[in-house]
Amino acid sequence: MNVLQLEKVRKTYQNHVAVDEVSFSVPEGSIFGLLGPNGAGKTSLIRIITTITRADSGVIYLNGDQLNGSHPTQIGYMPEERGLYKKMKVGEHLTYLARLKGLSKKEAKTQIDYWLEKFEIQDWQKKKVEELSKGMQQKIQFIATVVHQPKLLILDEPFSGLDPINTNLIKDEIRELRKKGASIIFSTHRMEQVEEICERIVLINQGKNVLEGNVKDVKNQFKEHLYRIEYDGELPSNINIGDGLIKQEEEAIIVKIDNERDSNLLLSQMLQSGTHIRLFQEILPSLNEIFIKQVGSN
Amino acid sequence: MNNLWLIIQREYLTRVKKRSFILMTILTPIIMVAFIVIVGFIFAYQGDKTRIAVKNDSDIKVVLPSQGSKTVFVNKKEHLDTLKNNYKESDFDGVLYIPPVSNMNNDWHVQYFSEQQLSLVIKENIEGKIAKQLRRYKIKALNINEKDLANIENTNVALDETNLSINEAGELEEKETKNSAAIATILGTIMGFMVYIVLFVYGMMVMRSVMEEKMTRIVEVMISSVKPFELMLGKIIGVGGVGLTQFLIWGILGTGLLFVAQFFMPEIDPSQIDMANAPSATDMDDMQAKVYEVMELVSEQNWGLIFFSFIFYFLGGYFLYASLFAAVGSAMGDDLGEGQSLTLPITIPIILAIYIMFAVINNPNSTLATWSSIFPLFSPIVMPARIPFEPAWWELGLSMIVLLATSIFFVWLSGRIYRVGILMYGKKVSLKELGKWMFYKD
Known part of the structure; x- marks a missing residue:
């Protein structure tokens, strides 16, 4: 109602x-x-x-x-x-x-x-x-x-x-x-x-x-399929991110993964590689960003 | 309707309970009456006591009354020179010398010896008193009949007016008209002027209050509960009630205080008021008759009609102008000066009306009088002024109907401007714009 x-x-x-x-x-x-x-x-x-x-x-x-x-x-x-x-x-x-x-x-x-x-x-x-x-x-x-x-x-x-x-x-x-x-x-x-x-x-x-x-x-509608991953040490070499890598920081990367199943795949690959993962998080846009984007684009 | 009543109550009560209102309402008549009393005292002030030694060498028996007044006259037998030398020791302020009457035609000179000059009032008092005695002396000496002389001196002409009208049977009817023009003029002017004051003071009060509500954004809160028209009407009625209350209190308090003040008023010695021509017995009768005539004329006024029409034009004019002031107030910004171009079209007819009223008072049955007392923007001020002159019934009726209809129309019209104005910010509004607002849809 x-x-x-x-x-x-x-x-x-x-x-x-x-x-x-x-x-x-x-x-x-x-x-x-x-x-x-x-x-x-x-x-x-x-x-x-x-x-x-x-x-x-x-x-x-x-x-x-x-x-x-x-x-x-x-x-x-x-x-x-x-x-x-x-x-x-x-x-x-x-x-x-x-x-x-x-x-x-x-x-x-x-x-x-x-x-x-x-x-x-x-x-x-x-x-x-x-x-x-x-x-x-x-x-x-x-x-x-x-x-x-x-x-x-x-x-x-x-x-x-x-x-x-x-x-x-x-x-x-x-x-x-x-x-x-x-x-x-x-x-x-x-x-x-x-x-x-x-x-x-x-x-x-x-x-x-x-x-x-x-x-x-x-x-969700405005998310850009970005994930932030934080880990200890080096990024394992066996992991294939391809051109999805947006930004690399010290012990952290931001990647773009269009398919949700691929994100699970990436996570399991990283786990298998034995790297200690501190954080694996999808980045959702804030309302502020959505607001500015929507209003600005008009 | 319930909301309208609540708004009226608030508008009325917050104003009536204000300290400034209470002070203003109660103090104004007190100050006015106190003013009258003080002026009375000032006029009655006779200065300090003056003692005058009188040496009378004439054969006129000069009686200078000393009781009641602050001037004391004492007749002395001593020689003038002795008096001149010793007056101070005997506690006199001066010596008045009245020489023998030498001739009947010229001015008669009496003399006053003193270190100080006499006040004008005392001087005139003495001159008047002695002149009167001298007059009596002359009448006797010349052997004139006093009654005949009084007859000649009291020569007046009275113009009696007779009102001609055609009665229902078509016959010419004569009716004696009392000489009431003076009273009608005073009464009419007072009433017209009172309505004028009401329109200005309370109209402006409505305008300021509307502006204040708009500027402090109270309207934003209010109109989510009540219709803008209710808010405007409630304010107009509430403030109008404040005005009526104030007039009522002033009326009652003023009358009461004047009544009480009579007892405090100093007694004015009649001999002091007009000493040169102190009223003789016949003058007194004359004055009493005049007072009686005025009283009669006042009581002959149609007080029922006067009171009713005063209230009617008070309210009619107030609603008409207050609604216009409310509309203008709703359109104004913070800047009062900027609003002048908007208030001017409202204040001009009010000011014109008061000028017309003064012209109409002198010619109460002129064409100007007839039409200006029907035109609704002028009638609230002009018509009450004409009422004591007994305008034709059709004029009064037409004037009232036109005013009533116009007031209702203007309240409605102003409501339409108001509802747009109170929500309009930061825009300098022209008169043309105001006109457009009337046609906005909700």
Whole structure:
């Protein structure tokens, strides 16, 4: 079951196509990476999903229903550019945002107390937003996004302005929310974070869907069949690598082996030669490399 | 609808609870009343006590009242030269010498001897008092009937107006009109000016608030929960409520304070106010009659209509202009100066309206008055000013309908600009661009 499904979604502004027939789906209970360079159309796409704007054509399903005006209460959106009312008190502010998402006063209080306690920041309740540091405000933003227990969370650069400790704190919360049944769309430029957190990704460039799939599959799709082998001493002379040798270092080689069976063959040959092998590893491209390659080639 | 209510509440409460709002709202009337009281005290200030020895050599019985005022007159029998030499020892500030009346035609000179000059007020006081006694003396001496003289002196002409109209039966009907123009002018000017202030102050407040939300990127968070139109409308209504609250508090507090302040006002000695022509008994009656007439005219005003139409034009004008200010605010960047080209088209009609209002007050039934009080960009300021002059019913009705329709239309129109503007960054926007936004699809 997909929590979100987009079919040929298209959105044009005056003279340019922001989203060009984009289709992808987000499986329920997954952490999904929405990637793309600046100006690729990610924000336009997110605004369509959060019903801020409407697509010119195409269909969007949320939990199997076509997207409609009641859906925002099921979505929690944390925009990249985000702010809070500086003069409001933290507690009041959170209550306000929670109630706009349809929570009653009582429900809002329960949820807010839960989260403030969880982050151990109960004493911020009465503080004004302007008294908080940027990182503290980000935490409040996060709580505001999840306070109504949305089925779908859309986080746009959620870690910007957070120190490593708080980044981990939020990461853990994201994972825990997923465990509780929420699905998360995660948009960022930080590829190492995507690799760490996301299971599936979609890459958008110039409004178009460039690639989509499981992180593992995507990596496999772009792998160059390179292997790194590290060993003690000299490379055995009986081993035939042919023109597959890409690079030779001291006690290490990088070879290109197009066929997976050949890699097993090479490994067994090396074992038979009695060489002590320290490492035999297929080199998979990082998402960063794939990203740059895909976006650059367009 | 629920969200709209929440937004209105927030916009209203955060402003009303602000310390600056509370101070402003409560302190303004207090400062105003304190100002009036202080001015009263200043005017009532008579300086230090002045003691004057009076040597009267004339056969006029000059009575210079000393009670209540700070100037004390004491009649002395001693010779003038003795007084001149000794006045200081007897604790006097000076000697007033009234010589015998020598002739009936020329000015009569009395003399004051002292080291210090008399203040103008005391000088005029003495001159006025003595002139009055002299007048009485002359009337007696010349054998003139005092009543006849008063009759000649009180020569006034009053112009009575009679309003002609054709009644339902087609007959000419005459109705005496009270001389209420002065009161209508004052009342009209106050009302027109109040609406003018409201449009500017609260319109700008809406604009600044929209800009702030855009610049601090709060809108990005908000519009994932609420529709931009709800956010705009909620803000306009919330701020409008703040305005009404402020006016209400000022009204109540102002009236109450003025009432209380009466007891603190210094008593102004009537003889000090206008000593040269201190009102005679007949003058007093006259003044009382005038005050009574004014009171009657004030109470004769159609207060129900005035109050209702003031609130109507207050709200109608506010919604019309505040929505325009909101639209412009949504299109602005950080730079307020840059936004001037956008605010100018809104502020010009408001300023024009106040000028038209001043012209209309003088000619409340002119063609300009009729049409400017129907044109919706001017009517919120011009019409309230005309209300005390009792404009025709059809004019009032048409004006209200046009304003209501235009306000609703402008709120809708501004909503369409606003929803595009709040998400548009880093672009210098022209008026033409704003116009295009109206036709953007969602």
